[in-house]
Amino acid sequence: LELINKPTLKLSPPSDRTIRRWLNELSEQGLLIKTGSRKGTRYSLAAHQTTPNMLQFLQGLDTDIQLSTLKQIRNLWTHTSTALEGNTLSLGDTKFILDEGLTISGKPLKEHQEIYGHASAIELIYQNLNQAFTAESCFQLHLAIQTDRVTDIYKPNGAWKVEMNGTYAVNKKNQQVFIEYAHPLHTEKLMALFIEELNSLCKQTLNLKDGIKAYAKIHMGFVHIHPFWDGNGRLARLIAN
Known part of the structure; x- marks a missing residue:
């Protein structure tokens, strides 16, 4: 220049x-x-x-x-x-x-x-x-992947969900059931516990077997909370990886 x-x-x-x-x-x-x-x-x-x-x-x-x-x-x-x-x-x-x-x-x-x-x-x-991974880290990742901006107060980007969410599954009786994820009022506290566990695992030296177990624990913990209105699958894989 x-x-x-x-x-x-x-x-x-x-x-x-x-x-x-x-x-x-x-x-x-x-x-x-x-x-x-x-x-x-x-x-x-x-x-x-x-x-x-x-x-x-x-x-x-x-x-x-x-x-x-x-x-x-x-x-x-x-x-x-x-x-x-x-x-x-x-x-x-x-x-x-x-x-x-x-x-x-x-x-x-x-x-x-x-x-x-x-x-x-x-x-x-x-x-x-x-x-250390923080709630702000999680918000930044969510803002990065949510490139399709939605101007809806019930679908916030870079913030925890404000509405209930869930998914349909088939149980052992071959019946379709609806599984609710964590309630929005509980999300912040649950994610604080999740982040604490994630940081604890990151400080450990894990072998391959324990590393796979840690990955599964982090991935499943995140998707069971489902803290965002959208993008939870991609975020679960990003954070666990």
Whole structure:
């Protein structure tokens, strides 16, 4: 920018396409957090630089391999989690969208937004690996994945649910029953207990068997509370992972 502003050099400002490429590269390096898509894309400074050193299994590898591996994890993680929610974009589509910042012809904008939102949430997870998880952490993740903004006081984004929610299931007698999740009045206290347990497990050194048990405990604990009006499945997988 200093060079551009020097009148003696008479340099032309970079094109919008070049600026977008620079921003995408900074986002991939963890220096910026990218949220939204197309005209709604926003970039913010990362509170802590996302470095592969936070993930122990990447230590000792060349930097380019570390970054490449992180991108593969991001793509697989985002694709599989959103696909469970009904997103029809393939793994190849997901990679293309996140790497190139473009859209897939014939696919709904909502599905593109889900991909961007989940990838942004992964960046937040990386940034908070060495910090205690809090209710605010949970709210930030919810805001990241809920890219489809709903202006409804009964469907708050970044806040606990205010209405009852539940799901239908089939019991052992082959009868359809409705299962209610935690009451909104109990959600804050239950989530405080959940977060306390999560932080306790994160401080422990777990082997593979105990790690799987911890994952299941955290995942099931979250979905049984179902603290948000929407996005609980994606959040349960993000937090447990």
